[in-house]
Amino acid sequence: xxxxxxxxxxxxxxxxxxxxxxxxxxxxxxxxxxxxxxxxxxxxxxxxxxxxxxxxxxxxxxxxxxxxxxxxxxxxxxxxxxxxxxxxxxxxxxxxxxxxxxxxxxxxxxxxxxxxxxxxxxxxxxxxxxxxxxxxxxxxxxxxxxxxxxxxxxxxxxxxxxxxxxxxxxxxxxxxxxxxxxxxxxxxxxxxxxxxxxxxxxxxxxxxxxxxxxxxxxxxxxxxxxxxxxxxxxxxxxxxxxxxxxxxxxxxxxxxxxxxxxxxxxxxxxxxxxxxxxxxxxxxxxxxxxxxxxxxxxxxxxxxxxxxxxxxxxxxxxxxxxxxxxxxxx
Numbered sequence: 052x053x054x055x056x057x058x059x060x061x062x063x064x065x066x067x068x069x070x071x072x073x074x075x076x077x078x079x080x081x082x083x084x085x086x087x088x089x090x091x092x093x094x095x096x097x098x099x100x101x102x103x104x105x106x107x108x109x110x111x112x113x114x115x116x117x118x119x120x121x122x123x124x125x126x127x128x129x130x131x132x133x134x135x136x137x138x139x140x141x142x143x144x145x146x147x148x149x150x151x152x153x154x155x156x157x158x159x160x161x162x163x164x165x166x167x168x169x170x171x172x173x174x175x176x177x178x179x180x181x182x183x184x185x186x187x188x189x190x191x192x193x194x195x196x197x198x199x200x201x202x203x204x205x206x207x208x209x210x211x212x213x214x215x216x217x218x219x220x221x222x223x224x225x226x227x228x229x230x231x232x233x234x235x236x237x238x239x240x241x242x243x244x245x246x247x248x249x250x251x252x253x254x255x256x257x258x259x260x261x262x263x264x265x266x267x268x269x270x271x272x273x274x275x276x277x278x279x280x281x282x283x284x285x286x287x288x289x290x291x292x293x294x295x296x297x298x299x300x301x302x303x304x305x306x307x308x309x310x311x312x313x314x315x316x317x318x319x320x321x322x323x324x325x326x327x328x329x330x331x332x333x334x335x336x337x338x339x340x341x342x343x344x345x346x347x348x349x350x351x352x353x354x355x356x357x358x359x360x361x362x363x364x365x366x367x368x369x370x371x372x373x374x375x376x377x378x379x380x381x
Contacts (some may be wrong), residue, residue, distance in 0.1 A: 052064075053375060053376040053378060054141075055067060055375045056144070056186075056197065057115075057142040057143055057144050057178075058128070058131050058140070058142075058144075059065065059135050059136070061196075062142055064375050065165065065372070066142075067114060067115045067368075067372055068112075068113075068114025068115060068342055068368065069112050069113050069114050069367045069368055070113070070114065070115040070116070070317070070372075070375065071108075071115070071116045071117070071119045071257045071319040071367075072285060072317040072318070072322065072371055073117060073119060073232065073261075073263055073317075073319040073320065073321050074116040074117065074118060074320060074321065074322050074323075075118055075119070075120050075124070075321070075322070075323040075326070076105070076118055076120065076131055076143070076209065076324055076326060077101070077120065077125060077127075077130070077131075077325050077326070078124050078125055078323045078325075078326040078327065078328060079091075079122065079124070079125025079127070079129070079326075079327050080327055080328070081125045083327065084125070085366065088373045090303065094130075095279050095317070097324075097325055098133055098134055099255060099323070100324060101134050101325070102134055102137045102138060103189065104133065104324050105138055106138060106201050107139065108139040109154075110130075111346040112346070113141070113346075114141065114142060115141070115142040115144065115371070116142070116143055117142065117144045117146070117198070117232070117265075117319075117371075118131070118143055118144060118145055119146045119199070119201040119234075120142075120145075121150050121154070121201045121230050122144050122150065122156070123124050123149055124147070124150045124202055125327075126146075126216055128145060128190045128191065128195050129193060131143060131195075132193060132195065136321055144198035144199065145195055145196075145197050145198060145234070146185060146198070146199050146201045147181075147190065147192075147197035147199075147200055147201070147203065147223075147283035148182060148201035148202050148216070148220050148233070149158055149178065149180045149201075149214060149216045149220075150202070150215065150370075151199065151203060151213060152203060152204070152205040152207050152210075153210050153213065154211070154212035155216065155218055156208065157217055158178070159178065160177075160276070162174070162177050162270055163177050165305045169252060171302065173287035173352055176219045178215075178219035178223075179215065179219050179222045179223050179226070182197075182200060182220065182223035182296045183223050183226055184217065185226055187227065190250055196228065196240065197229065198375070199229055199230050199231065200220045200223055200224055200229055200230070200231045200232070200235070201231070202217050202219075202220040202231070202234070202235065203233065203234035204217065204241045204244060204245065205233055205235075205236045205239075205241070206236045206241075208239065209248065210242070214248060217245070218248065218249075218251055220247075220249075221249045221253035221254070221255050225253070225254060225255065225341070226346075228378040229343050229378075230259045230260070230261070230374050230375060230377070230378075231249070231255065231259055231261070231262060232260070232261040232263050232285070233249075233261070233262055233263055234263045235262050235263055235264055235265065235293055236266060236267075237264065237265050237267050237268035237274070238268055238275070239268075241343065242265070242277045243260045245260065246277075246280060251253060256281065257280050257281035257282045258282075258283070258374075258377055259374075259377060260282055260283065260355070261283045261317060261374065262277060262282050262285060263282075263287055263321075264282070264285060264321070265277070265284035265285050265287075265291070265316075266285070266286035266287060266300050266303060266304065267295060268303070269295070269302075271297050271303065271307065271310070272360070274307060275307070275310060275312065277350070278307070278312045279317070281315075281368060283315055283316065283317055284307070284312070284314070284315055284316045284367075285315070285317055285319065286300070286303070286304050286307075286316050286319075286321035287317065287318065287321050288300065288319075288347050288349075289301075289319070289320050289344050289345055290320045290321075290322060293322055297348070301349060301353055301356075302329050302356075304316070304349075304358070305356050305357065308353070308358045309357065311355055313358075313361075313365045313366055313371060314360035315362075315370070316365075316370070316375070317366055317370050318345055318349070318367055320344055320345060322344075327354065363378070368372065
C-alpha cells in the first residue's frame with residue numbers, strides 16, 4: 052500500500068484511477084490579486100466556476116488531477132480546499148517547490164547559497180527545509196501535505212536561480228521520497244540538463260521525474276532517448292496549440308506509442324479554471340484551456356491511428372500510479 056497525499060487527505064495509490072498529471076486549478080499573480088482585487092472578481096463566483104469545470108472533468112471518468120501550482124504560480128491552498136470539499140469524486144494532488152525560469156524570488160537573495168557566494172559562511176538552502184515541511188507536516192496551517200515537488204527550466208537554460216531551485220527540489224526529494232515534475236523546454240533539450248543536474252549530480256532516479264511539456268516537441272528520437280533513460284514524459288498540453296498544432300502533438304504521441312513508450316508517458320492538458328497571465332480578451336477569442344479536450348478529441352483521434360486501450364490505460368492509470376508508488380529509499 053502506498054499513500055498519496057491529496058487536498059482531501061491521504062488516499063491509496065490504487066484509488067487514483069484515471070489521472071491527469073498536469074492541471075492547474077488557478078494560476079495567479081498573487082500580489083496583483085491582493086492589491087487590485089477587481090482583477091480577481093468575486094471569490095464565490097471563481098470557486099463555483101472551478102467546481103463546475105472540475106465536476107465536468109470528473110464526469111468524463113477522471114478520478115485524479117495533479118496540480119503543480121507552487122510558489123511563483125499563485126498557490127493558495129485554503130481556496131483549493133474549499134473547492135476540493137465540494138468534489139469528493141475527484142482527487143487533487145497539491146505540490147511544493149518553486150517556479151522560475153530565471154532568478155529566485157528576492158526573499159531568497161540573501162539567504163542560503165547566496166551568502167555562501169559572498170564567503171560569509173556555509174549556509175544550507177532554506178528552500179529545502181521549506182519544501183520538506185510542506186511534504187511532511189503540511190502547507191502553512193492547512194494540514195494539506197504536498198504530494199510532489201515542482202521546478203522549472205525553459206529556453207533561458209540553467210540560470211543560477213534555476214539551478215539553485217533544481218538542486219533544492221532534488222535534495223528535498225531525497226529526504227522525503229516524494230516524486231518530482233519539471234517544467235521543461237524540449238526544443239532546447241533541457242531534459243538533458245535535468246538529467247545532469249538532478250540525476251547524475253544530485254542522485255535522483257529518472258523514474259521519479261516527469262519531464263513536463265515533452266509533447267511540445269516533435270523530435271521523436273530525442274524524446275525516445277529520454278524515455279529510454281527512464282524519465283516519464285509529460286504529454287500534457289493538449290488544447291494549448293500556440294506554438295504547435297493538435298495534430299503535431301497527437302502524431303508525436305502516436306509514434307511514441309508505436310515505438311513502445313506508452314509505459315513512459317502521461318497525459319494532461321495543462322489547463323486552468325482561471326489564469327491571469329493571459330489577457331481575458333485573448334482567452335475569449337481563443338479558448339484553448341478547457342477540461343474536456345482529451346476525452347472528446349485526443350483519445351478518439353489516437354484510437355483511430357492504432358493506439359490501443361491498453362496503451363491508453365498505461366498512460367492514464369498505470370504510469371501515474373507507478374510514479375507515486377516508486378518510493379524506494381536512497
